[in-house]
Amino acid sequence: MSDQRSRVSKGPLDEAELAAYLERGYADASRRFFARAWDVADDPEAVAQVAGQGFDDDIDLEDADPTVRALLGLVAERGGRVRGENLRRDLLLRGFGESRSTIEELLTRGWLVALPNPGEHDCNLNSVFEQKTFLQRELAVLEASFEHLEAMSQQQALSAPAWESATADDNPATVADLELNLLHLCALIRRDPLKLNKDGTPNRRSLARVARGVSMPGSHGEIAGDLDLHNAEQLDYLAFLVSLSRELGLLATQDSTCRTDDDALGRFFRSDDAERDRRLLDAVQRLRFWNEIDSLHLSRSPSHGVDDEHFSQSESTGQPLIGARGFIISVLRRARFSDWVARDALAQLCTQLDRQYLNRTLSQLPRSPDPDEFIHAVLERTLVWAGILQTGAAGDGQALIRLSPRGARAMGLDHEIAEHGDDGCLIVQPNFEVMVFLDNAPASVLHALYRVGLRRKLSDRVATFQLVAESVQRGYALGADAESLIALLNERGHTPVPDSVAFELRDWERAHRRLTIHLGGASLRHPDPERFDLICGQLEHDLRDSNEQLIRLGARDAFVTDADHPAIRRAAESQPSLQLDALGDPARSFYFVDPLVLMVDPYECDVITRVELDRVGDLLEDESSERNLFYELDPDKIAKRFPDDPLGGICDFLAPRCEGGLPAAQSIRLQAELDEAPRFHLESEVTVITFEEIDTAERFRQLGEASDLIARRLGPTTYAVVTDQVPLLEELVDELHMDQSSTPFEQDH
Amino acid sequence: MAEDVLVVHRGLALMLCEDAAILEETLLAIEPLQLHIRRLGDRALLVPADRVDSILENLEREGTFPRVVGAMPAPSNEEEEKADEAPVAEEAL
Structure with missing residues (x-):
């Protein structure tokens, strides 16, 4: 024991x-x-x-x-x-x-x-x-x-100095500042997507529109009038923000444009603080479209500059460094330091623990960065800009570094961070301005305000948002609603929301709801109103316990808000039905009855087909009835609809809608109308020689007299013979002892 | 074809307006898109669901921020099957 x-x-x-x-x-x-x-x-x-x-x-x-x-x-x-x-x-x-x-x-x-x-x-x-x-x-x-x-x-005979005289740099970059920048950038890019040049660098004009409200690390207040995108450090920091937003999934690039993913933005800023810190550190490690080595070079000698690829959102210059960044972050985790440490000592620790790994990893990169330089770049640039590390100086001037409280939390280390209380953090003023005290404002509140408001000003720890009809309705379109918004403003406000503001917020919601778009539903049609009424009644009954609804749109039309609801399947199975999908293959609903004249049942016709028919043909009203519409294809309309390739365009439209594809006769007629008329030559009294074997036919072609004899090869074993040369042919086959068959061969080999 | 059938048309989005005037405004705003639209009465429009993003973009440019409910429909099974088959087809080639 x-x-x-x-x-x-x-x-x-x-x-x-x-x-x-x-x-x-x-x-x-x-x-x-x-x-x-x-x-x-x-x-x-x-x-x-x-x-x-x-x-x-x-x-x-x-x-x-x-x-x-x-x-x-x-x-x-x-x-x-x-x-x-x-x-x-x-x-x-x-x-x-x-x-x-x-x-x-x-x-x-x-x-x-x-x-x-x-x-x-x-x-x-x-x-x-x-x-x-x-x-x-x-x-x-x-x-x-x-x-x-x-x-x-x-007796103080021992000394284990802990940098008690250390002083932090003024206005250190914090995780909260970074989050505010991310929110601001994403909110502005939501309104005005960020354009990218061909080489992937942000278009400077486009970037300038979204960058004025960003604050540089270590400085309170927005860049505003000081924004200069020829300033390499500002451009570099903005590239860092865009790249980080992409790693977090807040921005996505498509067709040379960066757009905000509002769902991802909401999920991120509504998650709890510790989860956000963890994800932020993870994203910093995974940065693909920005690298700290070039960034540090820029800050040290901006005049020299770096290649444009550093700012490019399509050149993954940071991707090869992901493993090495992860190594340094793991060293910081293992170091478990809770106070100031010497910056150079921390860098030394990174090399001492497993120098071979860094040497090996970095030597494989195109430019083989120096390990010490890379470590300093991660410590002084990436992690400081992210607010994970803070810099300071000892009394003797030695450069120091410590983990910020949120940095420690992100690393999973002990920290002393008080939870945000439910105290007030904002004031809603009768002029529709909302003043937010950033130190007390949870990220979820800032996200809610960015969704419905425009940030007008950012002064020292106070942001001012303006609520205007457009911004609030945009927020409603993104999922906000008036009652929740008013409740949030009252809950977090030092004063109640003024009545005039609450009234307008509700009125803007009413305006916003004047147009509703239902996605993911199914349109229902039936030519018999009485029968359709019964079907709709049954569907309404089946849907009564769900959140879905049936919207009647006339005697023969309705819309169910969930296309996959079992009630629709049951309705379709209980009677003759036709399933169409606007996003899938069109139904085969065209029947050609005459050259360029087709018949279609309007009830079996999908929306795209119906609209396109009007663009390429004319409705023959005299012949048409409620159930059978007749259209005559109009070459002029077709040429206008498909200006680049009228024949190809119309064939691509018609073929999938005809049973068995576009009839050959129709396509020849369309060619005649839309392209050159197909030309042909009719020849009578032609002599044709056919061989039983391909090999023989090949040898015949190689005869010295062949060029005089053969008018055209008609197949592998068949040749048309020049009419005047038939005597020569007869002489030749006789001379070569060839045996003439009295009947045609069964098939051409 | 002569038989009366119930037509279930998926992959469409319903744009439901408060009144006819809003519908006209909406049509005007999305006219440049040359969409395949089916108009139902004086309040409703059916449009292919995959064009909703461009519709919203145009509407927002005009200062209209409609309420969007529901989720974009998943691609039909046929499309998924085609996507699954594609690599096999390439291999065969």
Whole structure:
């Protein structure tokens, strides 16, 4: 039991735990090592007693170098026991560089003790030193030494500096600022899609329309009048925002245009803060259309510039770096630092942990970026712009870095972030302006306001939105509704929504609902009004418990709002029915009755067919009845409808709508009308020679006289013979002993 | 063809207007699109559902933001089957 208890101990190594380890855990060689280091008898009891009583050559800091002081200070700070790797990492992050040899020296002196791993029974410390595996073990100070250390710590003899005099840069970029920029950009691109040039770079005029309200990292307030898209850093940051939005799915490119995906935007900003932080970090790692190496080059020497492909939304210059970014982020996760650390030390840590990986990954890239340069670019550019890391400086000017609170949360580390309360964060004014205090405003509220309003101003932590008829109705079209909006404004407002504003919000909703578009439904038609009335009655009955409805549109027409509802299937199966799909293949509803005259049943005719018929032909009203419409195709109308290729266009329209395809006679007639009339030549009294075998026919063609004999080859075995040369042919077949058949061959081979 | 059949026409979107004036305004706004429209009475239009995006774009340009309910219909089975068959056809070639 004592053995088991000791394996889960924390704090310094006491006598009982050491005795248990000596009994089962350490090999005899380790006991001899301790006896030698502590200068006591090679006896388990005597060795174990040292843990409680100390030893003559115990910790003495008089001549100790700063690294030893810091190292022991960290051990004391951690309660007397710390994992070797973590001790080395923390010393590295606090600017003490590589400390492996110092740790080894303290272990050799016996000031620190490398403990057996759980389940290990014969830990030989000599082997541990030989194999340099002490960093993979728990390291502890003896209980007696720990009391000594604590006393020294109170006298400030130890030092484990934690950059207490560090100062953060003014106005650090935050995740909240980034989110506001993303919201703003997506809201403006929703109204005015971002155009991309042929090379994928954002069209500058188009970008300028959406970029004025963006705020640059580390600066409060929008760029506004300072926007200059010839400024490489501004253009670079905007490219970063667009690329990040695409990775988050908030923007999608199609046909050289970036458009906002409102569903994705809503899902993202309505998710909880921790989930957003996680997704944001994930998207930053996966950035494909922006890379930090070029970005850092730009900031250091904007005059030199980089290739346009850096700003291109079609050149995935960032994609090869995804793995390497992920590596650095994983190092930051493992570093688990909670306070300022030296920037260079953090970069060093990234290279120390697995330098081979970065070297290997980056060397495969086209430009083989330098690993150190890449690490600095990710730390100082990507993660700082994303608000994950914050920069600062120590009293001595050393550059420092720390995780922002939301950055720590994104990494899954401990953080101290208070939840947003339900306190007020906005004021709705009678002039339809909404002032939002950003520090208290949850992202979901900002998203709701961006959906229905136009952001007019962004000053220090206060954004002002204007509600106008167009913006609010656009918001309603995106899913907002007046009652929910008024409730949100009242709930989050410091003052109630003015009556005049609430009235207008409801009135704009009424205007918005004057036109409703039902997607995903099915139109129903039946020529018999009485029969149709019965069908509709049954459908209304079947739909009464669902959210779907049947909308009657006249005596013979109705619309059901869900095309896949089982009630429609039942209705179609219970009587003769025809299924049409405007997005699928058209029904075969054309029957040609005369050249260029076709008959169609209007009830079996889909919308596209019916409309197109009017564009390519004339209704023959005298011949037509309610159930049978006759159309005569009009070559002039066809030429106007399909100006590039009238014949091809009309054939493509007619063929799938005729049973068995477009009749050949109709297509020849159409060719005659729309293209050149097909020409032919009629020849009588023609002599034709047919061979039984293809091989013979080929040999015949190779005869020296063939050019004089053959008028035209009519098939693999058949030739038309020049009429005047028939005597020559007869002479030839006779000379060649060919046998003339009295009957035609059955088939041409 | 002479038989009276119930015609179920999928893949269409219904544009339902509050009154005839709104319908005329709507028709005017989407006229440049040269759509395949079936007009039903003085309040309703049927249009192919895959043209709704361009209709909305035109309407929004005119300052009209209609209510859109329901989801875009999924492609018909035939189309899906064709999509599945396409790679096989290429292999055969």
